[in-house]
Amino acid sequence: MISVRGLRKHYKVHKRPPGLKAALRSLVHRSYTTVKAVDGISFDIRPGERVGFLGPNGAGKTTTLKVLSGLLHPSEGEVTVDGHVPRLREEAFLKKIMLVMGQKQQLLWDLPPAETFELNRAIYDVPAAQYKQTMDELISLLDIGDLIGKPTRQLSLGERMKCELAAALIHRPRVLFLDEPTIGLDVSMQATMRTFIKDYNEKYGATLILTSHYMDDVAALCPRVIVIDKGLLSYDGSLDALVQRIRPEKRVVLRLSEQVDAARLAPLGGKVVTHEAGTAVLQVRQEAVNATISRALAGLPVTDLTVENAPLEEVMSELFAENKARREAAAHEAPASESVPA
Template sequence: MISVRGLRKHYKVHKRPPGLKAALRSLIHRSYTTVKAVDGISFDIRPGERVGFLGPNGAGKTTTLKVLSGLLYPSDGEVTVDGHVPQKREEAFLKKIMLVMGQKQQLLWDLPPAETFELNRAIYDVPQAQYKKTISDLIELLEIGDLIGKPTRQLSLGERMKCELAAALIHQPRVLFLDEPTIGLDVAMQATMRTFIKEYNEKYGATLILTSHYMDDVAALCPRVIVIDKGLLSYDGGLDALVQRVRPEKRVVLRLSEEVDAGRLSPLGRVVTHEPGTAVLQVQQEAVNATITRALSTLPVMDLTVENAPLEEVMSELFAESKARRTAVSEPVPA
């Protein structure tokens, strides 16, 4: 469905120091620097896949999504989406995709969302019968029946985002580019949005690329992740495999019926957190069974769970590894 080969997107950016003299000097002579937003990444995504597209701020995630949706021209490389070259902006291509950005909105501020729905129906030339069926399904899935008649300015952020998604899906796109769709939403609304996105993917077989700094979104929706950093590909593969590679240790979470001294916990593994009634231990994977047996026999355990390391820690460590590799490459070799 999506094929990317050697994608590069470089910008020339004007830079100058502050001050009036520098401002006047820049009118005559400008100095430019090249910013490599994306610098030669390649990947393929199959139809119906849900893929997390991750990286720190400034990694090139949004730039890549804009190239895939045809909003930006690549500096180099080849990109196709369902057989189309995005920058050609063919009508058939535009009817197959949708880019949803959590920090942008298409709803008309003083009009109810229903007006935007009807506008999008006309723009995408959706037949009335199909439109009525689609909007009925979306209203039911997103539970927005009592919202679509209110002016957009009267809706909360979460209500607006649900209506934004509905507006984006009027034409039943085959490819969804979601850029921070849950940004700013509370925990309950984030869960609602994740459930809807997953249901839409399963019902219509849509291909999904998701960028998000909320790791709960990624864990719930994306079996596969692509990680980029400073425009370079750091990882492409299964989310579980990434966790096992970066942080193979396990977390043993203990709920205790009484307070336990830290000295009784340390022989079981590295104590990550220790509070009255709870403790979290980090242990090697091969030592999990022995740790559980010993904890049950020596501590007042009420409940016990075994978990992977938090995904936030995994991503942070992966970014640190990537930065260390870049630093090693850039350092001059001693004579």
């Protein structure tokens, strides 16, 4: 469905030092720095997949999404989306995709969302019968029946985002790019959005790429993640495998009916992460989990016991720290120029 080969996106950024003299000089002679937003990544995505893009701020996630949706031209490399080259912005391509950005909106601010829906119907040339069916479905699934008649400016952020999503789906895109779709929403609204997005993907077999700062979004929606860091692809595979690789240990959480001595936790095996007020968290290697549990049940006043993966946030920051250490080591060996003045 989506194929990316050796994608690079470099920007030349005009460097203007402060000061009048420098400003005048820069009119004649400009100096540039090259920013490597995306520096050679390749991946394939099959139809109907749900993929999460992860990476720290400025890693190149949004740039990649913009290249995939045809808003940015790649500096190098080949990109196809369902057989189209995005940068040509063919009508047939634009009708198949949609980009939803949590921080930018397409709804007309001072008119009710219904007007934007109508506008999109005309622009995407959606047949009347299909429009009615899609609309009914979106209204009931997102529960926006009462909202679409009110001016957009009067809606809350969550309500607006639901309508934004509806506006994006009127033409039933086959490929959906979601850039931070749940940003700023409260927890229950985030959950609603996730469920809806997943249902849409399953019902219509749409391919879905998501970037989000909320790891819960990614965990709930995306069986596969692609991690981009400093413009480079640093992981592509299942989320579970990533967690296994970075943090093979499980977390055993024990709730105890009475406070116990730290000494009594030691023989259980594994490392004590926290221990306070009747709750102890142990970090235990996968294969040792069973042994630890039986020992704990036998020797301690356990009222409740759960086994969890390490929090995704921790996994990610460890991965990024690992990448950084590797980059620094490499830079040490060969002091190559990262930014080339031109």
